[in-house]
Amino acid sequence: MAEAAYTVASDSETSREEKSSCTFPETTIGIDIGTSQCRVAIWNGSQVEILKNSRNQKMMSSYVTFKDGTPSGELSNQLSADHDMLSGAAIFNMKRLIGRVDTDPVVHSSKSLPFLVQTLDIGVRPFIAALVGNFWRSTTPEEVLAIFLVELREMAEIQLKRPIKNVVLTLPVSFSRFQLTRIERACAMAGLHILKLMPEPTAVALLYTLYAKQSGFQSTDRNVLIFNMGAGYCDVAVSVTAEEAPRGISEIIALTGSAIGGEDLLQNMMRHLLPNAENLLTSHGVDEIKSKGLLRVATQNAIHSLSSQNSVQIDVDLGNGMKICKVVDREEFEEVNRAVFDECASLIIQCLHDAKVKPEDLNDVVLVGGCSYIPKIKNLVMNVCKKEELYEGMNPLEAAVSGAALQGYVASGVHDPFESVDVLSIQVTPLSVGIRADGNNFVPIIPRNTTIPAQREMLFTTSHDNQAEALVIVYEGDGEKLEENHLLGYFKIEGLPPAPKGVPQVRVMMDIDASNVLRVLAAVLMPGSHVPINPVLDVRMPTVDDGHGWCAEALHRAYGATQDLVSVKRI
Amino acid sequence: MSKKKLLTPLSSLLLLRRTLTSTPHFSIPHFQSRTNFSPNIEKLRPLFPLPGFDFPGKSFISSQFGNKPNSPHCWNCSAAAQTTPFLLCPSCRCIQPVDHSVDYFQIFGLERKYDSVEEHLEGKYKDWQKKLHPDLVHSKSEKEREYAAEQSARVIDAYRTLSKPLARAIYILKLEGVDIDEEETLSDLDLLSEIMEVREAVEEAPNSQALNLIQSLMQEKLKQWSNSFAEAFESRNFEEAVKAIWQMTYYESVNEEIVKRQ
Numbered sequence: 001m002a003e004a005a006y007t008v009a010s011d012s013e014t015s016r017e018e019k020s021s022c023t024f025p026e027t028t029i030g031i032d033i034g035t036s037q038c039r040v041a042i043w044n045g046s047q048v049e050i051l052k053n054s055r056n057q058k059m060m061s062s063y064v065t066f067k068d069g070t071p072s073g074e075l076s077n078q079l080s081a082d083h084d085m086l087s088g089a090a091i092f093n094m095k096r097l098i099g100r101v102d103t104d105p106v107v108h109s110s111k112s113l114p115f116l117v118q119t120l121d122i123g124v125r126p127f128i129a130a131l132v133g134n135f136w137r138s139t140t141p142e143e144v145l146a147i148f149l150v151e152l153r154e155m156a157e158i159q160l161k162r163p164i165k166n167v168v169l170t171l172p173v174s175f176s177r178f179q180l181t182r183i184e185r186a187c188a189m190a191g192l193h194i195l196k197l198m199p200e201p202t203a204v205a206l207l208y209t210l211y212a213k214q215s216g217f218q219s220t221d222r223n224v225l226i227f228n229m230g231a232g233y234c235d236v237a238v239s240v241t242a243e244e245a246p247r248g249i250s251e252i253i254a255l256t257g258s259a260i261g262g263e264d265l266l267q268n269m270m271r272h273l274l275p276n277a278e279n280l281l282t283s284h285g286v287d288e289i290k291s292k293g294l295l296r297v298a299t300q301n302a303i304h305s306l307s308s309q310n311s312v313q314i315d316v317d318l319g320n321g322m323k324i325c326k327v328v329d330r331e332e333f334e335e336v337n338r339a340v341f342d343e344c345a346s347l348i349i350q351c352l353h354d355a356k357v358k359p360e361d362l363n364d365v366v367l368v369g370g371c372s373y374i375p376k377i378k379n380l381v382m383n384v385c386k387k388e389e390l391y392e393g394m395n396p397l398e399a400a401v402s403g404a405a406l407q408g409y410v411a412s413g414v415h416d417p418f419e420s421v422d423v424l425s426i427q428v429t430p431l432s433v434g435i436r437a438d439g440n441n442f443v444p445i446i447p448r449n450t451t452i453p454a455q456r457e458m459l460f461t462t463s464h465d466n467q468a469e470a471l472v473i474v475y476e477g478d479g480e481k482l483e484e485n486h487l488l489g490y491f492k493i494e495g496l497p498p499a500p501k502g503v504p505q506v507r508v509m510m511d512i513d514a515s516n517v518l519r520v521l522a523a524v525l526m527p528g529s530h531v532p533i534n535p536v537l538d539v540r541m542p543t544v545d546d547g548h549g550w551c552a553e554a555l556h557r558a559y560g561a562t563q564d565l566v567s568v569k570r571i
Numbered sequence: 572m573s574k575k576k577l578l579t580p581l582s583s584l585l586l587l588r589r590t591l592t593s594t595p596h597f598s599i600p601h602f603q604s605r606t607n608f609s610p611n612i613e614k615l616r617p618l619f620p621l622p623g624f625d626f627p628g629k630s631f632i633s634s635q636f637g638n639k640p641n642s643p644h645c646w647n648c649s650a651a652a653q654t655t656p657f658l659l660c661p662s663c664r665c666i667q668p669v670d671h672s673v674d675y676f677q678i679f680g681l682e683r684k685y686d687s688v689e690e691h692l693e694g695k696y697k698d699w700q701k702k703l704h705p706d707l708v709h710s711k712s713e714k715e716r717e718y719a720a721e722q723s724a725r726v727i728d729a730y731r732t733l734s735k736p737l738a739r740a741i742y743i744l745k746l747e748g749v750d751i752d753e754e755e756t757l758s759d760l761d762l763l764s765e766i767m768e769v770r771e772a773v774e775e776a777p778n779s780q781a782l783n784l785i786q787s788l789m790q791e792k793l794k795q796w797s798n799s800f801a802e803a804f805e806s807r808n809f810e811e812a813v814k815a816i817w818q819m820t821y822y823e824s825v826n827e828e829i830v831k832r833q
Contacts, residue, residue, distance in 0.1 A: 195709055246698045353833075413710025424704055426697075451731075453724040514705035514720040 028166040028412040030404025035095040035232025039401040043409035048402040064144045065090045066130035066137050086293035088131030096232045098141035099179030101549035102126040106259050112281035114293040123549020142186045149190035165193045168408040170200040170400045172233035173257030173430045176486035178542045195411045201226040201237035203403025206425045209241045209250035222363040229371035231262040236347050238355035248423040254355035254449045255430040265337050270299045272336045291318040307373045334376045348384045359386040368396040427452050436473040437565045442482045445510045457509040463564040466498045471563040489543030666718045675729035685801045696730040736797045737819045749809050766821045786829045792822045
């Protein structure tokens with residue numbers, strides 16, 4: 001068996017200390033790992049250069065195929081990709097699965113993919129496997145991404161003729177911190193050093209800022225809304241680009257995002273084309289995988305056609321006596337996916353609301369990502385933003401990776417005598433972070449859309465008389481219910497002095513530093529004192545690892561409400 | 572002790588209707604503490620000594636005692652500081668460590684006056700970010716990257732503080748050595764009942780128009796009290812200034828509640 005192409009790194013290798021060891025200018029590449037496609041780019045000092053693979057393609061499908069125990073990225077075997085997918089040997093859509101547990105609806109919807117995704121529905125990681133001959137070969141999203149990143153790195157090294165280590169990666173807004181650690185792990189396995197992880201629309205905003213600076217608008221501030229929808233995720237950002245000195249700053253005002261994308265459109269359409277498809281979509285027999293693959297390819301092609309024509313003829317033999325012979329028109333497609341489009345519109349409305357920007361105040365609307373070619377998406381973005389036209393200055397498929405490359409160039413400290421790419425992105429937290437308190441509720445401490453770096457503090461107290469211990473359970477997200485948010489970790493404050501409930505003061509401080517590292521600090525004080533009674537607890541989050549889904553429930557079973565905190569009521 | 576106060580009928584009523592801000596940045600003063608828990612987050616910071624944190628104590632001690640003994644030098648090229656504030660060395664462009672004796676007004680080259688903050692504050696803030704932001708110094712030494720993180724965080728704090736009238740009022744008063752004393756409010760029952768009424772109106776507002784109406788009322792009040800603060804501060808009548816801060820605090824809290832509902 002051949003040696004794996006990636007290095008297995010220890011967990012500590014993903015830590016920031018390790019990463020900051022490079023101190024001299026090196027080439028930094030930007031990578032946009034999409035759910036279905038990805039790109040690599042470099043900023044050459046004056047413009048972006050999208051790197052091409054050996055077949056001269058700028059866009060590569062995010063596939064890894066498993067053959068005879070040797071996994072390899074799609075870059076080297078595109079021709080067989082469709083065939084591999086039909087045989088169950090190709091693993092893809094890992095960006096939708098990484099860092100998710102098997103109770104997550106996104107994982108459940110991934111069961112219709114033509115390889116094995118198995119769930120036990122208890123909050124552990126799903127079991128994922130590729131079919132190789134007569135074996136299910138198990139893998140993990142991290143492994144698949146690492147294999148793929150190694151191929152991308154090698155491709156960049158061959159083209160740029162120098163070793164590459166530093167990357168700026170773009171990721172969905174809705175990724176939790178736990179998911180980010182999984183991405184960091186995959187990068188470490190691939191020998192890559194992350195300079196920065198950027199939410200996808202903020203990379204686009206940075207590129208927009210550079211273009212605005214170069215073209216020299218005469219107005220004062222430019223509000224721009226970026227809508228980015230790919231196969232796996234939909235993200236929205238509102239950014240302000242100041243036109244007064246200093247120019248070249250993209251200040252992100254609000255971010256919002258969700259795990260909806262082209263994949264959902266595809267699945268809804270597959271179910272529409274083949275009623276009673278549920279059995280087929282959830283089974284993993286060799287024949288069913290082939291049928292699923294055929295259905296998938298046919299549906300995907302039909303959706304692509306519907307972007308440019310009003311109706312399309314679908315004619316496919318799925319085997320086992322299942323045949324689809326049907327004409328589908330655009331209206332039908334839009335009706336089948338109405339819920340997805342509605343959610344897209346509500347994300348834009350939410351983001352404008354958070355940014356306190358009215359549609360009339362938007363100077364530009366930028367629409368990027370693979371789904372931007374869908375007429376309905378274009379229309380709904382223009383409608384909600386009350387615009388007659390969209391910003392035209394960017395390639396929708398290359399905007400995010402170009403922004404990442406630009407950020408990489410700026411961050412690597414390359415001497416820039418003419419200040420031609422003198423740009424800066426001021427980022428905000430995409431998701432709120434807080435703790436469980438006031439019963440089974442989520443109390444945010446750093447709200448979303450807070451400028452990074454940020455420190456915020458809140459005062460809590462005990463919920464029982466003579467409570468000796470208190471659990472600090474840290475969540476991230478913006479769900480109203482606690483369970484809708486991501487559990488990041490937990491720790492216990494011990495040695496609270498005996499006192500009536502409500503008297504001890506538990507101060508919880510959250511700190512997000514410039515590298516986006518979250519720390520949670522907790523101290524206990526008694527009224528009238530400035531000095532914490534015990535050493536202050538200082539915990540770097542996230543602390544959860546695999547199987548974090550059931551941790552919250554396990555805590556609840558073990559402790560009930562005995563170690564609860566309540567927030568201190570204020571007028 | 573202070574808990575007893577909590578249980579006076581009026582304040583307990585207020586407590587029930589909490590729903591108020593949980594934005595801890597510039598926390599709203601609360602009844603709980605007669606203790607020394609200032610509602611102001613900055614005062615809490617020495618507890619959690621993280622990079623980028625301010626120790627306001629330091630800053631007004633040195634401003635009270637006037638000039639620093641030596642004018643600072645660049646840690647990298649030893650050039651003497653020619654400017655105040657000295658955040659960045661003009662000769663080698665190295666970012667300097669945080670100097671807590673430089674107050675927020677000095678960072679932006681402003682006079683220490685309540686109304687000296689003009690509209691160019693945002694530009695000045697962004698100017699600093701373009702020089703100090705940690706994203707721009709990835710290739711520099713660990714030491715300088717740390718300075719960048721601290722300086723940049725402090726500039727954000729400074730901007731956030733000075734750009735909001737209430738935060739700015741609390742801050743400028745603190746530079747004069749005056750901390751907000753929460754017991755003050757307990758006596759102002761008129762204000763409390765007024766706020767309770769307003770808040771009830773907010774909760775029962777039938778539509779966004781009604782909310783907007785209350786909001787513009789609140790903003791008017793805020794503006795008035797902000798002017799009273801400026802006057803009181805100018806004439807160094809700190810007692811009146813503190814009173815104005817209390818008023819602003821409550822109107823601001825209602826305002827935040829409205830924003831949440833909008």
